[in-house]
Amino acid sequence: MSIQQTNTSFIITTGDSPGAATLERAEELSAATGAPFIPRGRLSVAMLAKRCGASDVLVLIQDGVRLIRPGRPPLEFHPSMGYIRARRVLKGEADPMLTAARLQPGDSVLDCTAGMGADSLVFSVAAGPAGHVTAIESSGPVCALLMEGMKYYRSSVLEVDEAFKRVHVRNANHLDVLRSLPDRSMDIVYFDPMFRDPVVDSSAIGPLRTYANPAPLEAESIEEACRVARKTVLMKEKRQSSEFSRLGFQVEQRGQTKTVYGVIQIDSTT
Known part of the structure; x- marks a missing residue:
């Protein structure tokens, strides 16, 4: 051969x-x-x-x-906790990420750090058929895995499978994408950068770290996100992370979770 x-x-x-x-x-x-x-x-x-x-x-x-x-170790596509969270949302339960984002059905979301697509799935379920979720992944191999996985993943919940199919996956650098978008063109812009010091060793996340960009978010990324967003810019980080203050996020600390969400609320009238 x-x-x-x-x-x-x-x-x-x-x-x-x-x-x-x-x-x-x-x-x-x-x-x-x-x-x-x-x-x-x-x-x-x-x-x-x-x-x-x-x-x-x-x-x-x-x-x-x-x-x-x-x-x-191989990296296999599976929504992991994203599937459990999506099912809870479908049952009408609150999700801290969605609450912090102020997401409403029909909203548009730009997930700048797609990874394995768990958060994109939750956004897509909550935004519904009238919403629009774009997932940006900078790693070509991971993006291809995500494209194929989302397209052909089958669960026991039709709404989850349909939500995956609605996510638009792009292989790109998120800053390049943000620079290309018009002002106030997305309702929510979301960041979940790979933690330099992982909270837990996960069989799902561990292999992903091989492909992840370990660099911290650039201030320009947040500036561009604030220009593009109509409602909120959201970032997930460790509870005591200094990234929130460095990048200008207001932390919403609910419960005792090890990770929390930082929010920048946008006044779309300005």
Whole structure:
């Protein structure tokens, strides 16, 4: 089996016995992301990556998708706590993030740090079919994982699955996106930067840290967010984080959780 070196940092492949539907998904994702689809053949994922000169391999299987960097734990798409929170919202329970954001059905949300999409899901469920959620992810491989995962994830709750499908995922730097948007064009702009010192070791978040940008948010990002937002700019951080004061957020400390939300309220009449 002859495989040429690729010009991208990640490739797309399948399990070792893919069905026609999985092969079609792989071709569609390749077209959407620009990452090459390389048939698996009999090669291991590690050997396929080595032969292609790729650092990451996105593996599509019949009931899911996983991102593999040889030598590291795989990153599998799953909404994790986002699914539990979404179900609570559907039952009419309050969610601290939504309360802090002042979100109403029909609102538009820009999630600047999508990660695995848990918060985007909760926003999408609460905003409803009339709302609009855009999730920005700077890592190309993670963005591809998110695109595929959101599109094909199936739970036991139809409203959750539909909310995932409504999220628009973009591979970009959030500051570039913010600079490109008109004034007061989104209701809510949200940031959940990767904590430099993780609160807990999580099987879901741990592998994601391999791909995350550890740099703190730039002041310009917040300035641009305040220009773009109509209602609120929201940031999630550790309870005692100095980032809130550095970036001008008012902290809303509810309960005894280790993480809290900082809010900048926007007067859209100015």
